[in-house]
Amino acid sequence: MNNIHHIEFHTGSKEELFPDFSVDFPYIASRAELDKYAGRFVPWHWHKAVELFYMKSGSLEYHTPGGKLLFPAGSGGLVNSNVLHMTRAMPQTEENIQLLHIFDLSLLSGEPGSRIEKKYITPIAAAPQIELIPLFPGNAAQEAILKRITEAFRFSGEEFGYEMKLREALSEIWLMLFELSRPMLENGRTHSKSNDKIKLMMIYIHEHFAEKLSIAELAASAFLSQRECFRVFRECLNMTPVEYLNTYRLQTACRMLARGTEPVTVISHACGLGSSSYFGKVFREYAHCTPSEYRKRWQDCDT
Template sequence: MGRKKKRYVEDHIFRIYPDYPLLVLDKIAWAKAGANDPLHFHYYLEIGYCYEGQGTIISEGEEAAFCQGSISLVAPNLLHATRNENGMYNMWGYLFVDLEDFVKLFSFIDERMHMKICRQLFYGVRILDERKYEQLTFLLKQIFRTAGEKKGTYKMQVMSLLCSFLFMLYDVLEHRVEEEAVSLPLLPAIDYIYDHYMEQIKVGQLADMCHFSESHFRKVFQKMKGLGPVDYINCIRVREACRMLQNTMEPIRIVGEKCGYLSISSFERNFKKRMGVLPAKWREERRLYRKKERGEYEIKQILVEERTGDGEENHF
């Protein structure tokens, strides 16, 4: 009997931090994406810009075609994969945005607007044509350029540009004629999961909110999100657990309880399934990583100060 193949690959949450809740990857190129590459998902909103190439982005149950100049939007926790046409060369720029943390950094974004933005950006795969949305394209390219140059207050500039981009994107999606309504029946359930992940949630309860039978709800949810409702709930719980493990000294047991797990064994099992290691090990790895990162930063600062000092002596 052969080994069961993994159906998806997860993107680790620790690559994005609350004070700068986005990851910028520009000019990512590949020559071929095989038809059998596994579907994967990210905990974040994925925004892409196709510099070269064409193909499709697939998620379970649907496909969205892209070409040079396409802007792609992929919802968090959605199984998907990029398929290049005939194995041709592709080049992309990507933003991965932790929208929850991003919104918290801007006090003028109230809770109502926060919910509206999330409702538009947290569902499905969308493709926009740069020729129709020149301002969006300009902002996106400016984000890549500013993040790549890393000059001065570049992080604040990137955050401001992204804020403008997301508000403009929201307006575009609100007024598109071809607005996708396929995920709308799931909105009550999705909103409830995000607000009550720390509580015990029954699938039948979510089905009732959407006026579906439980069996039909499971089928629709799997088709629309690429994950079953229980797996989706666990994704949200593990994401929040990672945030707490990284930013607090709460005991592992307490973190698990606050994220909705009734026992530490259940928490550890689900956490390891998604992150590859137990919570305690993950926390320790994060600590060592950040310690190393701080050390590298301090070394760079010393080198900069030494260069500045040498320059001043030579000048005078």
């Protein structure tokens, strides 16, 4: 199981990159130490692989376009394929450990178009109403799934039959989730085009955040009017395009401060935030400390 302290992305996107994913066995187990992430949060992102998680300690707030949920220690859940989400460690002072099974659904379904894919995988993976399946102790059915999730972390890659045992365990968990999610599947919500449009505009921002961007340019990247651009951002992220752009610039600055040694002036211009005096002002409002204080705090955490 890999210990992770930060998130990586595909170039010019907010689709998460999994460097250890292999084509012949698309699965990784991770131990996310979220209290060591810069700012103790993971920004908005998505990934084709599904995310099956268990909270070992602390609490984690999950945000999706459909709302937010708090997961305390002992709870867990499933984040569906390609769902836009962000997480924040709660509260801000204690250890926060999340255990994750991350895998491509082809691991369970086999060949594209197989009976297993059509009958058991696609009904959940393609259901727009299923962004997140929460699992909490106190409910017998959900507790049983949580138990299976934690047991599946005990398999060792060194033992004979590891891959087949793990696939069997994940398949059992998936079937249990299928049964649990039947009431959600009966809600025949159609696919929202806003989900696709917001990703196009987020990608455009991630590729051009250092430049001077206009709402007209941003809207055009998703073939929308400016009015529709504002509506989609409000619907999916509960913020305006400008608020997201500025937040993304500041998050990028946080990562640069936490991981590098570039002067503050260089970082402010590289993130599209202009002069160092303006950068210092907006950064203090965002992070409640100066850029230099932030750098010291988070670089000290890695030592």
